[in-house]
Amino acid sequence: MNDHDDNQNAAARGHLPIDYLLPELRTALANRPSAVLVAAPGAGKTTRVPLALLDAPWLAGQRILMLEPRRLAARSAARFMAASLGEAVGGTVGYRVRMDTKVGPRTRIEVITEGVLTRMLQQDPSLDGVGLVIFDEFHERHLHGDLGLALCLQAQSLFREELRLLVMSATLEAEPVARLLGGAPLLVSEGRAFPVETVYAPKPTVGRMEDAVVRCTLEAMRAHEGDALVFLPGAGEIRRVERLLRAAQSGGANGRGPGLEAGVAVLPLYGALPPEAQDRAVSAVAGSERKIVLATSIAESSVTVRGVRIVVDCGLSRVPRFSPRTGMARLETVPVSAASADQRRGRAGREAPGVCYRLWTEGEQRQLKPQSDPELLGADLAPLALELAIWGNADPGELAWLSPPPAAAYAQAVELLRELRALDAGGKPTAHGQAMAELGMHPRLAHMVLEAKPLGLGALACELAVLLGDRDLLRSTRSIDIRLRLDALHGRGAGEAADPAAVQRLVAEAREWMRAAGISPSPDGRASGASSAAPPQPDAACGVLLALAYPDRIAQRRGDGRFLLRGGRGAAVQELQPLSAAPYLATAELEDSGSDSRILLAAPLGLDELLAYFADQIQSETEVKWERQAEAVRAKRRLRLGALVLKESQLADADPGLVAEALLGGIAEQGLELLPWSKQARQLRDRMNLMHAHNPEWPDVSDEALIDSIRDWLGPYVGGMRSRNDLSRLSMAAIMESLLTWQERQLLEKEVPTHLTVPSGSRIPLDYGDPAAPVLAVRLQELFGLRQTPRIAGGKLPVTIHMLSPAHRPVQVTQDLASFWEHAYFDVKKDLKGRYPKHYWPDNPLEAPATNRAKPRPQA
Template structure:
């Protein structure tokens, strides 16, 4: 290896000593180093010469653009090209050699490396850069690396590198990690707040602020925007009247490497540039010459709807941590200036850090990786944040539907093949099943067509921004760049010919990947019902509007505030062709319902495609079971309000809910509204014998039915821990009133004499909220702290009550006075 070209002194060098000491004694390290400290550049180069590291180093970068830029930069510092000492592995590009000692990899690539070689042979150190961004793939690769370290390679060192530790919980997984901090070095960045004026579109305000900075300051400008659409709009507005020798450079993930490099590189001599970027530019990248940052304060955040599996891209406010990262870009190489397009008051209200992606993402790919690793459940690994149970359940269910895992979450032979392909699980299922279709239908080139479809869906839309409509057939044959390379890669892996079948089969193939997104028109207004149960709609100006054809929606997204998802890419499919080629998608189902007007039972056989009803045939052999199912369906549709609820039933359920919350070890059943609706068949169905109309439901003994869900022992525990009444010191049996937040007791204050503290239920965990009453049962005080009341407010209450109710006892020390229900005279008589 050539000697490295000396870097100018960077702050990270101050912690080289402590880092080397930590490497000698720890296999887990957490390094906090601000933006610009040199943790992604100077540190990896220095580590190549440290004797404490006796093997290869893997440097994980969350984004491909940063990985490429860092690899080129580090190789140049050594006077080499990428692929020699410094290597690169990103999706679609691998440049390594036997002499490579430092590999820059992206998240998904690291996961594949661990899956392919669980011992990570020859690797001494894995550096997780920018881990505070908390990408899903980073969390997964870290969980796998910790498993490798704990079970196979104690000598493997893992180092988490983050610009900030605020709001993070790295110690949850790295309990014995050495912590080292670098002060960092950044030039001063002045800040100004320019909130969007009321009524002005924020995009227009962003353009105005960029123009203002171009006129007022020298240097290059970096503007942060949430997505490609906003970048295009800002770019179009800035083009009008753009000053001479100013270049506009968009920067986002879907651009070609050449376009991304142009945004990062310094502009030609005598020129300035304005970089319009998504949050891809928040960290890792150093964009030459940036001295001003204009931050719109928004970002795109993906949220998976667990009901239908669709992902909604929400435009949300950034966090305080992200805002600091963004403004810091202006101070990487020189003194700079930051413009925030929100108020200082709003700044204080921003979340401290961004929500980890694992808490809101679709976890299907993660579940497939877990199955490939041999995990049956996510909790077998250590996570920075546990994957949500509901999202994991949906992911496992989809993998089973695609035949990629079995009922115990074990990878099937088909699942193993899909995992080896490295594709999205849905698209992998399509790629492999297409070969069966090709043989069964006798249509050459179907699998090759599937390769084009999968590449098109995983890479950028070749017609993006040209408004051609959602028809995916228009894109076939137009693949270029990474998409064309990916399609060819899959053809090579699958061993299929280059000849491609007609695009008319696209819908049939897509049904293999998206059996839950087959769309049936709900009229002529472009609205559709999906086989998975949710709704979707075509864009208002789409050429397919009003045609009512059966579609398969390959790409769609939920929209905030609207019920139907918006279809982005789809293909037509003929029902007869679908039924002939994929008959397993169809079933005949017996269905019943009660007519809303007549109340009469309607029973029929329905030909179903998922949740879509394709045909109905009336039935005449109506049975008691048909009536039972129709009544259960009525409750599902119209709600539990059809049942005879009463205050007694409500109070019993509230007591049970408090029992589940406060004493979960006793194993109480869940009788909340969602649980009751989900389990109608088991708890309500047996009591509907002979019932034929909805009105008859009002005659049910609902309390008895619900109490039957508890065995005798649990019923006794409920009465003991959370009783219906409380016995006062006077012997009065007073009713307790439960509510979602606790329990209230209305009691005359004289009957609480002698009680030094607030009575408590449920093993002392639930204090009574005491509504203390006058002798005339009028409220005097509400308290959960009786002791504090006796010592404080009681003196004022006592003075007032003595004048109003002189015949009653108002002692100075009520906590040590005998309780009473009567006047002083009656007390003396007794």
């Protein structure tokens, strides 16, 4: 039940706190189109407000829609209001939740879940026949609640000024909501709650949280009367605590103290349970029996569990978190907010005084966040983006939000919808996208089901959809293979490991999806209405369908259980199992942690299936690339699906232009030493560099300049070449010379000659390796009679003379020959004469004849 569930006997005896505020609320809505009502738990707002407004003149016989965040709350509220009118559900009061509707022609109050409102708005934006929309428990800030309010505000603005909106909550920061509703009046009602004692019992630093919860629950059951409500973050923790409590009930507490009484019922309560099991958990037990209800946050505010006097709160909640960086959503366990903790504590004081055990310290309590984060800020926004596109507002900024959708996550959602063909390039919904939205599934699953129908695999797709939308059916297995879950659904193979009640519920849900999608299974398991399109082989069918739902998570094996996802991120199978060696996987569930996401649920996929069913997304590309190790251009043709290379083959007939471009790029990357520089070519470059140093208008042939312009000066000569071996045919001297005009060549020979003629008559080559100091390496005896240092570049630059011994070993370096003859020659002569006594060493080198022999030839 809901906040109506304060106590049926008390309600029958007299007024509830909300009753005193109802006249003021009627007046507010008579005068204004919107209002905000804050009513503490136990005030009775959920069941008294809709009934009190039924005869309002402004309603004029129209319907009231009241949104509840959970199906259990919607059904419970409708039953209670119908009972208070002495009617069955489906009369004046009815409900609509996913796959369960009880309304009739006389229904005036429809209690619906938030997603149902979105569908109603899409079908009729004006909500014709609806006079009031109530958003109950709005503080929970579910995504569809925020979306529904934004759409209703625009509908009110554009189509129905007279449409009333009422936002109700128990722990809401009401002022921002009132401002969003255009300065709506704010009404506050006190609740009626009994005193609740708070006991702080901090979590132990060692051991599991579940053990601490069990110990605390057993102690509380012994110390206090009434039933216990135990808050846990998820179904997994609920199952573990349930096992521990049943063990304590059957065989003592195993060292934890006295066991649990045999007559105490241990009942789980979470969203995925069948309605009958949920109803059993929230109902009062008979006579003197007691119960322990193990619940997620489903019992926090929307539901009252009757008979509860004890609350044990572990202080944790599980919320969805979406990562725009990876495009993946995951459930994250986080500390509850202070508001949630107070809501949980209040469950113990709804019907009588109670006690709340908190497994944290008072210091930690002061550090809790005041309110929980809106789901909109951390959820997968693909469903919201599709709804907005169909609504006509591709830009969420055009709507009024209490918390706008994060831009990065929204952009990623739009990109996914384009990949699923739900949106066109301009962001408009396609016919396929419209059909996806009408199914009411997550866009991924809706796309999978619609694509599966013409393949005759619609029934299988619906079964996969319920498996993917629910908690893991085989929680004890470490296998990631979703086909094992299908076997369990059909009672095959590992079926005995599955909870029979869960199997029965999922089978029923799958049949509902088939009905909604117009699919009826045939005896052989194929769906009727299949087209002539060839379906995949049975072993590959699951992989193909998962890949349709999660095209961004197709993965390619790269060894040792590691895979590459289509988007470029890594993923891994943590434990060795058959699917670790699959060449391709369609992954449905990933844990976004570290550099490689952990694969939790997948199916094998073959290359043939990828090529057949994703042909429109596969790109054929030609890569012509220089390979450094081979020192050659290699041309390859690839079939690529995102980051995945599906096929690769060598190309012998690649585009010559691309080959030349890759060759030039390889030379630029690896360096000009790949080119066959002869001694003549190197000298020519050095001479040209020297001229450029003295005249910037000359061609720059430095490494940097040549690499920057390599396509201009080398491109015309490399046609048909692919490798370094081919490059050896180039004449680099001729290529360098081609960079000069005829006049520049003449000037180069004059100003920067290749050789100098020395007094002995020899032509000695100049070394231009250092353009700032060209070198003339010559034997000393060949310079006799030369008074001044030779100069080049129009006399601007003296050469550096390396004087050599008769054995061509350096003995002196100078740029001032006159000074050498005057000061240093005699010391050098003394040394050389001692080492080379047969050679000619005159006392006056300026008057002596130069020679390239040991002694000058005799004069004739």
